[in-house]
Amino acid sequence: MAEEEQGITLTDEQKKKRRSRSIAIAVALGALVALFYVVTIVKLGPSVMDRAL
Amino acid sequence: MSLVERQDTISQDSSVWDGGMGSVGDYVALLKPRVMSLVIFTAFVGLMLAPGSVHPVLGAVAILCIAIGAGASGALNMWYDADIDRIMSRTRNRPIPTGKVTGDEALAFGITLSIGSVVTLGLLVNWFAGAFLAFTIFFYVIVYTMWLKRSTPQNIVIGGAAGAFPPMVGWASVTGSVSLESFVLFLIIFMWTPPHFWALALFKSVDYRAAGVPMLPVVAGETSTRHHILVYSLLLAPIGVAPYLLGFAGPVYGVAAVLLGLAFVALAADVWRKRDGDVARLACVRLFKYSIFYLFMLFALLLGESLVAGV
Numbered sequence: 001m002a003e004e005e006q007g008i009t010l011t012d013e014q015k016k017k018r019r020s021r022s023i024a025i026a027v028a029l030g031a032l033v034a035l036f037y038v039v040t041i042v043k044l045g046p047s048v049m050d051r052a053l
Numbered sequence: 054m055s056l057v058e059r060q061d062t063i064s065q066d067s068s069v070w071d072g073g074m075g076s077v078g079d080y081v082a083l084l085k086p087r088v089m090s091l092v093i094f095t096a097f098v099g100l101m102l103a104p105g106s107v108h109p110v111l112g113a114v115a116i117l118c119i120a121i122g123a124g125a126s127g128a129l130n131m132w133y134d135a136d137i138d139r140i141m142s143r144t145r146n147r148p149i150p151t152g153k154v155t156g157d158e159a160l161a162f163g164i165t166l167s168i169g170s171v172v173t174l175g176l177l178v179n180w181f182a183g184a185f186l187a188f189t190i191f192f193y194v195i196v197y198t199m200w201l202k203r204s205t206p207q208n209i210v211i212g213g214a215a216g217a218f219p220p221m222v223g224w225a226s227v228t229g230s231v232s233l234e235s236f237v238l239f240l241i242i243f244m245w246t247p248p249h250f251w252a253l254a255l256f257k258s259v260d261y262r263a264a265g266v267p268m269l270p271v272v273a274g275e276t277s278t279r280h281h282i283l284v285y286s287l288l289l290a291p292i293g294v295a296p297y298l299l300g301f302a303g304p305v306y307g308v309a310a311v312l313l314g315l316a317f318v319a320l321a322a323d324v325w326r327k328r329d330g331d332v333a334r335l336a337c338v339r340l341f342k343y344s345i346f347y348l349f350m351l352f353a354l355l356l357g358e359s360l361v362a363g364v
Contacts, residue, residue, distance in 0.1 A: 008070045009070075010070070010073065013074065014070070014073045014074060017073060017074055017075060017076055018073055020076060020077050021075070021076075021077060021080070024077045024080075032173075035114065035173075035177075036177070038110055039110060039111065039114060039177045042108050042110045042111065
């Protein structure tokens, strides 16, 4: 593992906290993607769907 | 964090790392949620009072970005002030002094959220509001935290501007500009901050003295602080009525602002009169608590009137 190569060993507690932080970061990034998607629709309006094929 | 401090955090056993112990809750605590709630509320009022309209989704994005920007400022403030936070009873349980989050982690967290909130506000709402938010973060972290807080007893007078900008940023999110009305909202919080914090500093002066923070009671003495509180309260009361006098608040707000302002001055006079013992401490606590209620009521009334007018 990369951590062992760097000479750092995480404790179980650190691993548990890291996992919960990773999930929180994933949720935040997902929310950001959804936010930009919704705002794009809001700014462009219904015409975003109206384009020549 | 300096190199010497950094070395202190490295354990003798180089394979053990004392970072990475922060839970999600610890990172939320870095955002100063209680301060953030006031920022959200005042920014929302600024946004609602602004002329024109904004799509509700964009309005929500603006408030979210302002809240995250304020939280980022809080995290950067805790990173820089970790040394004095360890000393003061009010702050020693924060995530960095307790060792749950390292200074480097808080710094990275604060910078990431600062840039993220400013860029998102700029891209999705407007760049004037984004730049204003960036300036607010700069003012709180660099001007207040790093420069003024430890160098002058006027720290919270000038630094209070950072906490007063959110309604202007909310307003700018709608209009893309500033105006006299939004400046008055700024002025209310700006003039409210000194008596609010000095009332706290009077009953927490031991903490500030131990930490070497030159709050007014520590540097100029408690009597001088009481004079200052009374003067600022006398200035604040009429400014609180200004939205009515300038025509962007109704008579209900006007009457309430006068009464709330008079009560503020009465409590400040009580602090000024009672100089010793438990009664003096109680007067300070009462003014501190009332000041929060006062600001909340002024902005709640402004919001209520704007909602009623919009129906």
